[in-house]
Amino acid sequence: MMPRSTHSKAAPTTVVATRLSALAQLTAEDEALLRHAAEIQHRIPARREIVAEGEPVGSASIVLSGWACRVRHFADGRRQILSLIVPGDLIGVCAHPRPIATTNIVSLTTVVLSAAPPAGLSRALTDAYATSAAIDQACILRHVARLGRLSAAERMIDCMLELHERLRLAGMADVGRFAMPLTQETLADVLGLTSVHVNRTLQSLRKDDLLELRGGMAHLRNEAMLVDIVDYRPVRVSG
Amino acid sequence: MMPRSTHSKAAPTTVVATRLSALAQLTAEDEALLRHAAEIQHRIPARREIVAEGEPVGSASIVLSGWACRVRHFADGRRQILSLIVPGDLIGVCAHPRPIATTNIVSLTTVVLSAAPPAGLSRALTDAYATSAAIDQACILRHVARLGRLSAAERMIDCMLELHERLRLAGMADVGRFAMPLTQETLADVLGLTSVHVNRTLQSLRKDDLLELRGGMAHLRNEAMLVDIVDYRPVRVSG
């Protein structure tokens, strides 16, 4: 069976080059390194643990297609998704000695990974990795503000605007429209809500013609208004 | 006026060495570098902006005493504290080119900073900085889970356990007891609650003899039970 992603127009291999090129000036050699690394692909079914908390961080890898997440499980069954990982994102890029994973990472859909070329080989790749890590950090801080101070509808809007921006960076989103494969239950674990309330929130947003999720696609009906509602600002990590 | 901290038994200069030594094997030279850097201190009153979102990240510095935070302000006045910064923590240590700050950083008490010795000078310092950054990251992820899935009382407990652990690393906490200079209103902005509800939550926890905040001190009355309530696990970032 071919690993064909229904959520991406871009071929998996170009997703990575698109995103990393947006983060640093990659040379033709850098792109060749990425292409070479992508020749060996690791296919992971949905709902599989990719990284286990407390275990040594393995070799760095790149998400070619599919969605994953960092997640925390509580003893009583509660679950919180700490961050979403989408195509073009890096996993396990870590600067310090003998690092161990601080969270579990789990696939949410089928995920295809390739190894990330070692950073030392290229100045531009090193920069791209560092910038990617900075974006990751910024998104997590954004998530803190989202969970701490926004209402259910605001959390949903803010989250979708962020995903739209991040997927666009990898060339995987149209204007106001992108593939969003998460179920309402998973979305609830991202947003710190119950699935029932996610459902009601989505109905309300659709009724107001602001935002619509259907058939695995997200539609931002009125992006300007959405941006205004949550005071959304694009992620910027370098000048 | 001497910058004397009433919240610390350790002298400001040793706080840094204590913490960084716990993160990597510092040599006598490393400690000399830290002591030298600490000769020039920068004193910042409470409620001052230390770093502005969107501005280039300045030179790296170390908190010798006092508390600060990363914070997000919303257009309508809501405010969320994204992470707390306590003595021994680093500010503005950043690996990628031309970095700009993704959040504001504000002093919560009087804060004394010194410059952080450049990482390139010493392998151990480089490691310590990287480990410190990893701890920072782990605490922020923890904060996401806290805000997303814990009740008010659980958030309070989890936050106090984390602060106890972090301050102990810098030699600034006794067993089950540490200086906690934040007002209930500030705590509310950390925990994503209102100050009224923080007050009621604290009363309830004190009544149950679990946790007590009074006179700028936090007392963990029954640490084992607190740990159990929130399924608290110590921060581990390297093997």
Place this chain on the structure above:
DNA sequence: CGCGTTCTTGACTGCTTTCAAAGATGGTGG
């Protein structure tokens, strides 16, 4: 001792959860 900040309290509102069950959807095999 006086003033501003912080803490405390009460009554009321409301957003979100809980619990339960019924409908839709999509993929699979007969």
Place this chain on the structure above:
DNA sequence: CCACCATCTTTGAAAGCAGTCAAGAACGCG
């Protein structure tokens, strides 16, 4: 092609946790 099954979405009623508003008490500083 359709029945079937698991998964996902939708709905309703009731309860609960946290927020809002307002005002008084306590605290700490000068």
